[in-house]
Amino acid sequence: MKNDTFIIEGLGGKKTLNGEVSINGAKNAVLKAMAATVLFSDTVKLENVPDTEDVKKMNSILEKLGAKISHLDHTVTIDSTKLNTSDIDVDLAQSMRASVVLTGPLLSRFGKVVFPVPGGCVIGTRPIDLFIEAYKKMGAEVVQDNDAYTITAKGGKLKGAEIFFNIQTVGGTETLMMAGVLAEGKTVLKNCAMEPEIVSVAEYLNSCGAQIKGAGTSTIEIIGGGLLQSKGNSYITMPDRIETGSFLILGALCANNLKITKCNPAHIESTIHLLKEAGVDMTIGKDFIEIKNNGVVLNSSFKSVNVRTHEYPGFPTDLQAPMVTFLSQTTGESIVLETIYEGRFKFTDNLKKLGADITIMNPREILIHGNAELKSVTGESLESYDLRAGFATVIAALLAKGTSVVNNVYYIDRGYENLEGRLSALGAKIVRKSVC
Numbered sequence: 001m002k003n004d005t006f007i008i009e010g011l012g013g014k015k016t017l018n019g020e021v022s023i024n025g026a027k028n029a030v031l032k033a034m035a036a037t038v039l040f041s042d043t044v045k046l047e048n049v050p051d052t053e054d055v056k057k058m059n060s061i062l063e064k065l066g067a068k069i070s071h072l073d074h075t076v077t078i079d080s081t082k083l084n085t086s087d088i089d090v091d092l093a094q095s096m097r098a099s100v101v102l103t104g105p106l107l108s109r110f111g112k113v114v115f116p117v118p119g120g121c122v123i124g125t126r127p128i129d130l131f132i133e134a135y136k137k138m139g140a141e142v143v144q145d146n147d148a149y150t151i152t153a154k155g156g157k158l159k160g161a162e163i164f165f166n167i168q169t170v171g172g173t174e175t176l177m178m179a180g181v182l183a184e185g186k187t188v189l190k191n192c193a194m195e196p197e198i199v200s201v202a203e204y205l206n207s208c209g210a211q212i213k214g215a216g217t218s219t220i221e222i223i224g225g226g227l228l229q230s231k232g233n234s235y236i237t238m239p240d241r242i243e244t245g246s247f248l249i250l251g252a253l254c255a256n257n258l259k260i261t262k263c264n265p266a267h268i269e270s271t272i273h274l275l276k277e278a279g280v281d282m283t284i285g286k287d288f289i290e291i292k293n294n295g296v297v298l299n300s301s302f303k304s305v306n307v308r309t310h311e312y313p314g315f316p317t318d319l320q321a322p323m324v325t326f327l328s329q330t331t332g333e334s335i336v337l338e339t340i341y342e343g344r345f346k347f348t349d350n351l352k353k354l355g356a357d358i359t360i361m362n363p364r365e366i367l368i369h370g371n372a373e374l375k376s377v378t379g380e381s382l383e384s385y386d387l388r389a390g391f392a393t394v395i396a397a398l399l400a401k402g403t404s405v406v407n408n409v410y411y412i413d414r415g416y417e418n419l420e421g422r423l424s425a426l427g428a429k430i431v432r433k434s435v436c
C-alpha cells in the first residue's frame with residue numbers, strides 16, 4: 001500500500017475524457033468533526049465520510065484513546081464517551097499533522113493532554129507555537145520534555161480568554177474553538193481563519209448545544225458549557241472544495257465534457273474566477289460545475305494568469321499544484337506566489353521532467369512559461385510529494401504523451417478515495433500497481 005504506483009497512459013494533449021464525477025466529503029472538515037466527538041456525552045454519527053487513509057488514521061488515534069468506532073460505507077459512528085487516556089499515540093500523531101486538533105477537545109474535557117512535538121513535513125516546518133501560546137492564555141501549563149508536550153489546565157479546567165492569532169491558522173482556529181466549548185466562561189478568538197470547514201464544524205457543534213458565534217468571520221466567540229449531545233443528529237460532511245477544484249482543472253485540460261456534481265461552487269469562487277479569466281468556459285449551478293464542448297485537442301487558447309495563494313476566500317494553497325499544472329499549458333508567462341508554505345514547489349520537478357518550463361525564483365515564487373508539450377521520459381518516474389501535488393502530478397501525466405509512472409500513491413490515498421477508479425470511469429487509462 002505505502003509504495004503503490006499509478007501507471008498512466010497519457011492523452012498526449014487530446015481532451016478525450018468525458019462524463020460525470022461526484023465529489024466526496026471533505027477530509028479537512030470531517031477530521032475536525034471526528035476530533036470534536038471528544039466533546040460529546042453520547043455517540044456521534046458522521047455521514048458522507050470519504051474513505052481515505054487520513055480518516056482511517058484518525059479512527060485509529062481515537063481508538064487508542066478508548067473510543068468505540070464503526071466505519072461502514074461512508075458512515076462513521078464514534079462513541080468517545082469512555083475515553084481512558086488523553087495521551088495521544090506518538091507514532092500515529094507524528095504521521096498526521098491534523099491530529100494536533102485533538103489537543104483542544106482533550107484538554108478542554110480532561111484538563112490534560114500529552115502529545116508529541118510534530119515534525120516538519122514535506123510542505124514546510126508547520127510549527128504549533130500559536131496553539132501553545134493560546135493554551136497558556138487559557139490558564140494551562142505547558143511542559144516540553146523528550147519530544148512531547150504535556151499540557152495541564154490549572155485547576156483541571158481551561159479558562160475563557162481573549163486570543164489573537166498572529167497568523168490566520170485553520171487548525172489553530174478549529175482547535176481553540178473546540179477548546180472553548182468546555183472551558184469556563186467566554187473565549188474570544190481574533191484574526192481567525194475563515195475556511196468553510198470551520199463553519200461546518202461550528203454549525204454542527206451549535207446544533208448539539210455549543211455556543212459559538214462568528215465562525216466564518218475573523219472573530220469567533222465561544223461561551224463554554226457542558227458536554228454536547230448529538231441526540232442522533234448526524235454530522236453531514238460538506239463537499240471537498242479542493243477535490244472540486246482539482247477535477248475542474250483536470251476537466252479544463254483533459255476533458256471535452258465533464259460534469260462535476262455534489263459540490264459547492266461557492267466554496268471555490270477564487271479558483272473559478274481565475275480559471276474564467278484564463279478562458280475556461282464553464283456552467284456553474286448551485287451544486288454542480290459543467291465544462292461542455294471544451295474541444296478535443298489541447299490548444300493554446302487559455303491565457304496565463306498570475307496566482308497568489310491566500311487564506312480563504314483567497315486562492316487556496318491546496319490548489320496551487322493543480323493550478324501550476326494548468327499554467328504550464330497557457331499562453332504566455334505566469335507568476336505563482338506561495339504565501340502559506342515555504343516548501344510547496346517540490347512537485348514542479350515532476351512537471352520539469354515531463355518538459356515544462358518553470359523557473360524557481362525563490363522558495364516561494366515561480367515563473368511558468370506556458371504552452372509546454374509534455375512528454376514522459378522512459379526510465380524516469382514521478383513522485384507524489386504530498387496529496388495535492390500527487391493529484392496535480394496525475395493531471396500532468398494524463399496531459400503528457402506516453403506512459404508515466406507515479407510513485408508514492410499513498411499520499412494521494414490520504415486525501416482522495418479511489419482516484420484511479422473515478423478517472424477510469426471518465427475514460428482515463430490509469431492502473432494501480434500494488435507493492436506490498
Ligand code: EPZ
Pocket residue numbers: 028029031097098124125126127128129130131167168169170171172193317318340341387388415
Ligand atoms: C490546514 O492545515 C489544512 N489541513 C491544510 O491542508 C491546508 O494547506 C492549510 O490548512 C491551509 O489552508 C487540514 O485541515 C487537516 P494552518 P493547518 O495552521 O491547519 C503557520 C492538505 O493538503 N502556523 O492554517 O495545519 C503554518 O506553518 C493540507 O489537505 C504557524 O506558524 O494549516 C502555515 O504556514 C495540507 N504556527 C500557516 O500558519 C502555528 O501554530 C497556515 O497553517 C500554526 C500554523
